[in-house]
Amino acid sequence: MSNPDQTPAVAKTSLLKLDARTRKRNAAETRFKAYGMIAIGMGLLMLVILVFNIVSRGTGAFQQTFVTLEVELVAAKLDKKGNRNLDDIKKVSTFGYAPLLKDAFEAKVAVAGIDTGIKPKQMAAILSKSAAAQMRDFVIANPDMIGETVAFEFLASSRVDGYLKGRVSRDSIANDKKISPEQLDFVDQLVSEGSVTKRFNMSFITGSDASDARPESAGMGVSMIGSLIMMMVVLVLALPIGVAASIYLEEFAPKNWITDIIEVNISNLAAVPSIVFGILGLAVFINYMHLPNSAPLVGGLVLTLMTLPTIIISTRASLKSVPPSIRDAALGVGASKMQSVFHHVLPLAAPGILTGTIIGLAQALGETAPLLLIGMVGFIASNPPDSIAAGLMSPNSAMPAQIYEWAKRADPAFYERAWGGIIILLVFLVSMNTIAVILRRRFERRW
Amino acid sequence: MSLVKCTSSALAITALCASAATARDQIQVAGSSTVLPYASIVAEAFGENFDFPTPVVESGGSSAGLKRFCEGVGENTIDIANASRQIKSGEVEVCTSNGVTDFIEVRVGYDGIVFASDITGNTFEFTPSDWFLALSREISVDGKMVANPNTNWKQVNASFPDQPIQAFVPGTKHGTREVFEDKVILEGCEATGAFDLLKEANGGDKKAAEKECIALRTDGKSVDIDGDYTETLARIESNNDGIGVFGLAFYENNTDKLQVATMSGVVPSTQSISTGDYPVSRPLFFYVKKAHIGVIPGLKEFAEFFVAEEIAGPDGPLAEYGLVSDPELEATQEGVANETVIGSGS
Known part of the structure; x- marks a missing residue:
């Protein structure tokens, strides 16, 4: 101001021409944008690698090799007394059924004129161990069919299945005692003849776990029911308790140091590692309350504890986002505090609450660690429960626990099924999250 | 108000389930991860051939299984512990002090x-x-x-x-x-x-x-x-x-x-x-609580089925999976049939 001569010097900098400092700042911004893009690109790349890995390894589990075989249900072997008494038929164990398979293969080879060079016992070894049980179940369900020749569709053994899927090759079985190249030749002949086929395997989605001797018959179905029952328990318990707790804390509770402590503790609980809830569940629900081991009810209770803080936090956030003017208006026309909450605030907060609940449920669905401690991991092959009460109390597994169990078994066929299980689990998680997003989009209100 | 009702009824259902959770009809097995595949093969065949439900087999290691086995007698304790080694004298003492006095030792084979x-x-x-x-x-x-x-x-x-x-x-x-x-x-x-x-x-x-x-x-x-x-x-x-x-x-x-x-x-x-x-090589064992025989349905049948010739014998499914069958299987079968407990001079 005192020296007007210097003003033109400042005015020399043109707005159209960038000076060094501006260029530097702009360069920093460009660099930062590039970093951001690289970060997103890395994230996407990881996602693509993950999805590609899961899909390429897991899709095999949805296909299975089946062998069609006509078996004569020899009456002399299956019903020795010949009176078709169900109790007598049940006395014949699966070991009594196994020889029929050998005979069936021998007959088939003779009719089709296949030259095999292997013994009937080795021919029967290309079938799953579940074949005998499948026949026995059929005979018990249809005792009239004894003596007839019935066409069965059996699962092929895991090695044969792997051979058709390309997992097992003649080189890789060089030291394998469970299958020989001659057996693979036999399989090749059966494939060209049309009685060995590979097709979509529904029982992977609906079936139950199987022992190490027969990975080909293992399925996710029963553990899926276990997971669904647990989610039901979580929903029935965590939603009302969580919503009631947050309404009280948000709308009614006085703001003093006690509610502050509760608030801090709820936030802390949300960050507690899930295995801690598992130990708690073991101590309280199983050892103290004497609930049965491995029961989905216990799993559900443990996951409820884990999900509660998530639901409370999201419910409080959505209650908070309802503007105070709504409450004031309700109170102003004479509504009680409770009417204002239940008639006006809660309905407006509902979409947020639902979204939070669904995300909490999705998190609980993928949780494995607490289930390890309450016995939901191991060999739990049960038939689907016949009632909801039985579903709550009878031992079961859960989807992530089942995947964990398969991943550590010896036969590589289980490994494939573990990846297949991950696909099913991901489908569940993605669809739950999609529902949450849709709900939010549809019902969200902005003020 | 419906919210309160809903919550309280949910809690009531839980409590009801807790009180109804007494009768267990499923055999519970836990222990060695080496025995797990064999036990699950037997459990599966057992479920197929008998009218009893398929037993539940958990892993966790020999020591963990025996520890749970020795926690006491009752329906919320396991019936069978799998072990890839023989039970130690210290573990027998823990068992005895918790009331698990009589149990049957069964050697299934070698690994x-x-x-x-x-x-x-x-x-x-x-x-x-x-x-x-x-x-x-x-x-x-x-x-x-x-x-x-x-x-x-x-x-x-x-x-x-x-x-x-x-x-x-x-x-x-x-x-x-x-x-x-x-x-x-x-x-x-x-x-x-x-x-x-x-x-x-x-x-x-x-x-x-x-x-x-x-x-x-x-x-x-x-x-x-x-x-x-x-x-x-x-x-x-x-x-x-x-x-x-x-x-x-x-x-x-x-x-x-x-x-x-x-x-x-x-x-x-x-x-x-x-x-x-x-x-x-080493022997593989499982231990059965005698007090649970007759209480848990199918427990004795399962133990007998495990060591039956058609299962644990040299041509059975266990040998096919990798178990080395025990040449003295007959003596073991007899021991299970007679419910010979450990320490009674067997």
Whole structure:
């Protein structure tokens, strides 16, 4: 101001021409944008690698090799007394059924004129161990069919299945005692003849776990029911308790140091590692309350504890986002505090609450660690429960626990099924999250 | 108000379930992860052939299983504990003090422990001494105990290929580790003369010398694997110089990735283990609570089915999976049928 001569010097900098400092700042911004893009690109790349890995390894589990075989249900072997008494038929164990398979293969080879060079016992070894049980179940369900020749569709053994899927090759079985190249030749002949086929395997989605001797018959179905029952328990318990707790804390509770402590503790609980809830569940629900081991009810209770803080936090956030003017208006026309909450605030907060609940449920669905401690991991092959009460109390597994169990078994066929299980689990998680997003989009209100 | 009602009714249902949760009709089994595949094969066949529900088999290790077994008698305790070793006297004491006084010991068969490396790598023919010299913390050199200087298999045995020592052995919570220590490291310790030196240093105390023998080096050449064999396999696949300790059944399912080493010149197989030629094997057991027989439906039938000739015999599904069947199976069957408890002179 005192020296007007210097003003033109400042005015020399043109707005159209960038000076060094501006260029530097702009360069920093460009660099930062590039970093951001690289970060997103890395994230996407990881996602693509993950999805590609899961899909390429897991899709095999949805296909299975089946062998069609006509078996004569020899009456002399299956019903020795010949009176078709169900109790007598049940006395014949699966070991009594196994020889029929050998005979069936021998007959088939003779009719089709296949030259095999292997013994009937080795021919029967290309079938799953579940074949005998499948026949026995059929005979018990249809005792009239004894003596007839019935066409069965059996699962092929895991090695044969792997051979058709390309997992097992003649080189890789060089030291394998469970299958020989001659057996693979036999399989090749059966494939060209049309009685060995590979097709979509529904029982992977609906079936139950199987022992190490027969990975080909293992399925996710029963553990899926276990997971669904647990989610039901979580929903029935965590939603009302969580919503009631947050309404009280948000709308009614006085703001003093006690509610502050509760608030801090709820936030802390949300960050507690899930295995801690598992130990708690073991101590309280199983050892103290004497609930049965491995029961989905216990799993559900443990996951409820884990999900509660998530639901409370999201419910409080959505209650908070309802503007105070709504409450004031309700109170102003004479509504009680409770009417204002239940008639006006809660309905407006509902979409947020639902979204939070669904995300909490999705998190609980993928949780494995607490289930390890309450016995939901191991060999739990049960038939689907016949009632909801039985579903709550009878031992079961859960989807992530089942995947964990398969991943550590010896036969590589289980490994494939573990990846297949991950696909099913991901489908569940993605669809739950999609529902949450849709709900939010549809019902969200902005003020 | 409906919210409060809903919550309280949900809690009431929970309480109701808790009180109704008394009658258990499913057999509960827990214990050794080595026995788990066999137990699950039997459980599956049991569920198929009997009208009882399929038993639930959990793993967790021999010690963990026996600990749960000894927690007491009652429907919320397990009925059967699987173990890849015999029950220890300390565990029997815990059992007794918790009221688990009578239980049946059942030996189902034998399991081989094999040493395997990546299929593309070098072939090995081991003796127990080689393993001792490679993995022990201290070895004897010229009549003195020194910190293990070996870093390459060639240093251990001149006939071995030039390959750095990298071993993956089961962690201490596994029953397999004990067998590895007893049948391999200790043998090697005695064969190389280190045992006598240590005994001398400890004033003739055999126990202390044994304890020092089985101390493995901690410089990273020997890695404890606390997980399952799948983890050991993954380590070997990522490090082709690694040699791992596996169960025979696991190896037989992964012959496309692993090659097995001989021990004292014998190739491990169910055959060579049952004849006793292959030295590194151990018996597998399960323990049944006698107090639960008659309370838990099907428990005795399950135990009998487990050791039946058609299951545990040399042609049964267990042998097919990798179990070495017990030549004295008949005596075991008799013991189960008579419910002969441990310590009653059986």
